[in-house]
Amino acid sequence: LALILSFSPLWITWIKVxxxxxxxxxxxxxxxxxxIRTRNLKTVFDGVQAFFDxxxxxxxxxxxxIVAGQVFxxxxxxxxxxxxxxxxxxxxxxxxxxxxVVMVAIIAISxxxxxxxxxxxxxxxxxxxxxxxxxxxAPVLFLLPMHFAASIARTCSPITAVIVVASGMGNVSPFDLxxxxxxxxxxxxxxxxxxxxxxxxxx
Numbered sequence: 339l340a341l342i343l344s345f346s347p348l349w350i351t352w353i354k355v356x357x358x359x360x361x362x363x364x365x366x367x368x369x370x371x372x373x374i375r376t377r378n379l380k381t382v383f384d385g386v387q388a389f390f391d392x393x394x395x396x397x398x399x400x401x402x403x404i405v406a407g408q409v410f411x412x413x414x415x416x417x418x419x420x421x422x423x424x425x426x427x428x429x430x431x432x433x434x435x436x437x438x439v440v441m442v443a444i445i446a447i448s449x450x451x452x453x454x455x456x457x458x459x460x461x462x463x464x465x466x467x468x469x470x471x472x473x474x475x476a477p478v479l480f481l482l483p484m485h486f487a488a489s490i491a492r493t494c495s496p497i498t499a500v501i502v503v504a505s506g507m508g509n510v511s512p513f514d515l516x517x518x519x520x521x522x523x524x525x526x527x528x529x530x531x532x533x534x535x536x537x538x539x540x541x
Contacts, residue, residue: 365389434475435538438483441469442531445484446491453497455488475538483534490526493519 341363345355355363365386372382432440441462448458463481470477492498496512501519505512 434473434479435535437469437473438475438480438534438538439531441466441480442483442487442527446487446527449488449491450495453492453495453499455492459485459488479534479538483530486530487527490523490530494523 341355341360342357344350345353369382369386372385373379376382445458445462448462449455452458462484466480466484467477470480493501494516495501496516501512501515505515508515
């Protein structure tokens with residue numbers, strides 16, 4: 339993060355460092371520091387192996403979510419669910435921004451039920467271009483609030499991993515913990531939707 343922020347338009351502009359470069363530089367620095375600490379190359383390379391194993395595991399999770407989301411989205415489109423949603427909203431007189439609110443509500447509820455932000459986002463993000471096109475709105479004005487809504491609503495789910503772990507460490511019920519997170523997250527959701535309205539009507 340320090341490298342990315344340093345070699346950016348914020349500070350040093352004549353040197354370009356992307357995320358991959360920064361990650362590999364950080365890995366090299368970490369290897370050197372670990373070798374100085376342990377004086378054992380095998381220990382250093384064992385740590386590097388753990389680093390790449392973790393990357394592979396996370397990549398597998400992301401790819402699985404993307405594939406599952408695409409299959410789910412295609413299934414909904416094949417069954418006509420999206421067309422029904424669009425036609426129903428249009429017949430109800432929903433404006434493009436109201437359609438955005440509907441999509442945000444769907445993904446927020448899904449995040450709370452599933453205990454995950456990524457799973458519902460990848461599932462519904464694939465539907466966004468079709469809904470946005472039918473609503474006459476830029477897809478980004480759907481995707482951004484949906485993405486934020488998924489992350490916000492996730493922290494209000496009692497089955498989210500971080501809530502379960504934190505409640506276990508604090509020896510409290512997950513439901514007691516989400517009572518503390520619910521109100522500020524509602525505020526964050528209101529700001530999320532309000533700013534989308536602002537950017538839409540500002541043009």
